[in-house]
Amino acid sequence: MKSLSLQTSxxxxxxxxxxxxxxxxxxxxxxxxxxxxxxxxxxxxPEIIRNAAKEAIEQGKTKYVAPTGLExxxxxxxxxxxxxxxxxxxxxxxxxxxxxxxxxxNSLAALINPDDEIIIxxxxxxxxxxxxxxxxxxxxxxxTTPESAFKITPEQLKNAITEKTKAVILNNPCNPSGAVYSxxxxxxxxxxxxxNDLFCISDEIxxxxxxxxEFASIASFAGMYERTILINGFSKSHCMTGWRIxxxxxxxxxxxxxTKIQSQAIHHPSTPAxxxxxxxxxxxNSFVFNMRDTFKIRRDLxxxxxxxxxxxxxxxxEGAFYLFxxxxxxxxxxxxxxxxxxxxxxxxxxxxxxxxxxxxxGKAFGMDSCIRFSYAASEETLLEASKRFELGVKSLK
Ligand code: PMP
Ligand code: GLU
Numbered sequence: 001m002k003s004l005s006l007q008t009s010x011x012x013x014x015x016x017x018x019x020x021x022x023x024x025x026x027x028x029x030x031x032x033x034x035x036x037x038x039x040x041x042x043x044x045x046p047e048i049i050r051n052a053a054k055e056a057i058e059q060g061k062t063k064y065v066a067p068t069g070l071e072x073x074x075x076x077x078x079x080x081x082x083x084x085x086x087x088x089x090x091x092x093x094x095x096x097x098x099x100x101x102x103x104x105x106n107s108l109a110a111l112i113n114p115d116d117e118i119i120i121x122x123x124x125x126x127x128x129x130x131x132x133x134x135x136x137x138x139x140x141x142x143x144t145t146p147e148s149a150f151k152i153t154p155e156q157l158k159n160a161i162t163e164k165t166k167a168v169i170l171n172n173p174c175n176p177s178g179a180v181y182s183x184x185x186x187x188x189x190x191x192x193x194x195x196n197d198l199f200c201i202s203d204e205i206x207x208x209x210x211x212x213x214e215f216a217s218i219a220s221f222a223g224m225y226e227r228t229i230l231i232n233g234f235s236k237s238h239c240m241t242g243w244r245i246x247x248x249x250x251x252x253x254x255x256x257x258x259t260k261i262q263s264q265a266i267h268h269p270s271t272p273a274x275x276x277x278x279x280x281x282x283x284x285n286s287f288v289f290n291m292r293d294t295f296k297i298r299r300d301l302x303x304x305x306x307x308x309x310x311x312x313x314x315x316x317x318e319g320a321f322y323l324f325x326x327x328x329x330x331x332x333x334x335x336x337x338x339x340x341x342x343x344x345x346x347x348x349x350x351x352x353x354x355x356x357x358x359x360x361x362g363k364a365f366g367m368d369s370c371i372r373f374s375y376a377a378s379e380e381t382l383l384e385a386s387k388r389f390e391l392g393v394k395s396l397k
Contacts, residue, residue, distance in 0.1 A: 015364035023358035035358040052279035067263040069096025076281035100233035100246035112137040116166035123365035150177035167199035178317020194223035206320040305386035333396035
């Protein structure tokens, strides 16, 4: 047989997805698993959204539509961006996608020529570097630390820029660190981006999950609108992970290219899911804000439990719904079965195999010294996970 695509073979599968799939499979087999693995809110999709999609199906609204998606949904997205983010887009600048993940794919497909450098602050969401490599670009990482609240500075950004730099990916609030850039910090970064004539891919999927710092879109700063590809969606804010619906908001110059990609690659996201998204956009967001308030309580609970076990105060994640925990001091210790914990992968494997606790190794996000817990889970689950984590840590010698 002839060989398969070398380009596609060379990229890694998503570790967040594979651990989530494994945890769900083990659970279905009856194993006693507690998963704080994937970033997936535990609440049901709100009823008005479920009903809107059901109604659409009943009314036969199940046909092909334009590759950018239904115009009334795109208009509603444009209205949201104006009202909540102060950004003026026409419906023609909005492209509905199969989840925000596909909006990331579209953005990189539209920008990258071979050997273009794409700057990615680390820790980063698993998918960014692999998709950059898939399009023959070069991911260039900027390292952050818990001491810098996992944020990059304008100086770091300046130093990472070369003649080959095409774009910066900014995920604000950040998965996995929970870092949130303040409007002042965003302004300073935007000045470097504008001065160096770069594009910015701004992944804002966690925008509603800001607990202390006010959210601002980097597209709203001077000179940024025309160079920002905005990504957002409904998976997190409206508990619609399985619906696969998100969007790109685009400068007029880029919208036609992404529309073309969609027309050839997926045509458009599921039509009933678009009607569900329309109901979400028309709702008053009280559901989202209630969920945010609940997540804040859960964050504080999990953070205090894990801090207690590790005997140190953990960094405070100001956004998203992840606790990113430095655990390097445990590396080198030995499990009751005689295995050495050498990195975040061996630590997370040990917790899953011996205690049925699924969490994600920091290595997946480019920071091996840490592990990631999702706190988008019930208090009961968080307490059980904390108990298992404590047992796991205390059993190491
Ligand atoms: N961006 C980030 C930062 C994410 O954590 C996720 C997780 N799902 C996505 C994009 C993709 O979201 P979706 O489920 O809408 O594809
Ligand atoms: N984004 C979520 C996470 O980081 C879901 C899985 C994925 O798409 O990566 O866990």
